[in-house]
Amino acid sequence: MKTVYKLLILLFPVFLYTSCQKDTYSPNLAVGLWKQVSVTEDGVPMTLTPEQDTCELLVDENGAYRCYHQSFKSYNNGNGPTSFYGTWSVLDGTWINFTTDKWQLIAQLTSDSDKVVLAYKKDINNNTVIDTLNSVQKQWSQYHEQSRFTILQLSNSVMEIRLKTFVGEKKYALLFAPSPSDFIELKPAPAGKLIYIPKLVTDQNYWIIQNELKTLKTYIFKFKKETY
Amino acid sequence: MKITNERNLFQVILFAFFPLLFIFLGTSCQKDTVDDMSVKIVGTWHQTSKTIDGNSATKDSTRLLMQINANQICILCDSSSAAIKAKSIINRSGWSYTGGLLNIAIDLPASWTPVVDSNSLSIRRLDFNQAGGITKTTLTFERVANLVIN
Numbered sequence: 001m002k003t004v005y006k007l008l009i010l011l012f013p014v015f016l017y018t019s020c021q022k023d024t025y026s027p028n029l030a031v032g033l034w035k036q037v038s039v040t041e042d043g044v045p046m047t048l049t050p051e052q053d054t055c056e057l058l059v060d061e062n063g064a065y066r067c068y069h070q071s072f073k074s075y076n077n078g079n080g081p082t083s084f085y086g087t088w089s090v091l092d093g094t095w096i097n098f099t100t101d102k103w104q105l106i107a108q109l110t111s112d113s114d115k116v117v118l119a120y121k122k123d124i125n126n127n128t129v130i131d132t133l134n135s136v137q138k139q140w141s142q143y144h145e146q147s148r149f150t151i152l153q154l155s156n157s158v159m160e161i162r163l164k165t166f167v168g169e170k171k172y173a174l175l176f177a178p179s180p181s182d183f184i185e186l187k188p189a190p191a192g193k194l195i196y197i198p199k200l201v202t203d204q205n206y207w208i209i210q211n212e213l214k215t216l217k218t219y220i221f222k223f224k225k226e227t228y
Numbered sequence: 229m230k231i232t233n234e235r236n237l238f239q240v241i242l243f244a245f246f247p248l249l250f251i252f253l254g255t256s257c258q259k260d261t262v263d264d265m266s267v268k269i270v271g272t273w274h275q276t277s278k279t280i281d282g283n284s285a286t287k288d289s290t291r292l293l294m295q296i297n298a299n300q301i302c303i304l305c306d307s308s309s310a311a312i313k314a315k316s317i318i319n320r321s322g323w324s325y326t327g328g329l330l331n332i333a334i335d336l337p338a339s340w341t342p343v344v345d346s347n348s349l350s351i352r353r354l355d356f357n358q359a360g361g362i363t364k365t366t367l368t369f370e371r372v373a374n375l376v377i378n
Contacts, residue, residue: 033362054360056356056360058354058356058362060327060329060337060339061326061327061328061329062326062327062329062331062339063326063327064336064337064339065337066337066338066355066356068356068360070360073358082356082358082360083355083356085337086337228354228362228364
């Protein structure tokens with residue numbers, strides 16, 4: 001009996017030492033090629049377009065990652081960009097950070113009638129039409145920012161991550177493959193600038209977008225590991 | 229009597245925390261693995277071949293000669309006609325070796341997985357192709373005498 005007590009006393013601190021270790025994920029598990037298999041919004045599976053369905057992440061050991069999708073492939077006569085990049089890191093073995101391109105709404109309203117300020121031009125028939133290229137560039141401001149996801153699962157085969165963010169922040173960002181209907185092609189492409197930008201803001205959608213930028217939802221992205 | 233009890237209690241506590249000593253010893257003395265790639269990779273390298281997904285391809289003219297210096301600067305000699313015309317044959321870039329990958333600043337976000345021995349160096353990078361598949365590009369170099377490139 002005395003020996004049993006001695007053993008219990010011996011095992012007690014070992015138990016204490018190991019039981020206090022939190023379940024955390026090693027950054028090494030995130031490295032590799034991941035294919036996006038589903039995205040949910042507040043628990044409801046999102047319907048993804050074929051372009052979004054192609055989304056893959058190539059996560060490298062050096063803290064850089066690349067993302068593939070075909071959301072803008074139809075641009076530039078079918079030669080649009082398909083590969084995008086950013087940085088990643090794991091924080092406290094619990095969160096995973098990805099930096100992505102995002103766009104901030106800076107569209108202005110006229111002071112007298114609360115109409116969205118747009119640029120206009122003359123078409124070939126001398127009719128006044130909206131100058132989309134000039135307008136959108138004054139309505140959206142691009143920035144590159146970190147999004148912090150909670151790791152729900154991270155193993156050799158599955159990565160499931162959760163992000164609580166505003167609907168508009170998810171839609172008008174490369175998180176990870178945006179819907180083609182939320183972006184437009186900048187044509188002709190401005191020199192040295194991206195050829196894609198969120199859609200034109202008009203009187204019809206201004207308040208819808210403003211509302212999207214104030215509505216919080218939870219997104220869960222699920223990826224499965226691919227071999228290459 | 230009281231002193232004896234206290235002494236016994238102290239002994240029990242001491243006895244209980246004895247295994248912790250071994251745990252701490254075991255975990256604290258783990259040595260960091262030493263990777264001497266950053267040292268081995270330094271030198272002047274001449275490109276001998278290029279393969280894409282294992283198939284032989286035309287050499288990468290942007291770095292027919294690559295000098296990797298110990299000061300984290302590398303010099304890439306570009307023999308493409310565009311570079312010759314623009315008189316930009318020599319390109320300088322920073323480099324680092326992190327997470328088992330060789331990062332050459334002008335190639336980022338792509339990085340290279342290096343394999344080196346005394347006289348040969350091969351570096352491999354992965355890229356998405358237009359269809360979403362992975363393309364593996366491998367450049368092989370042989371070590372040449374160090375040159376002073378200005």
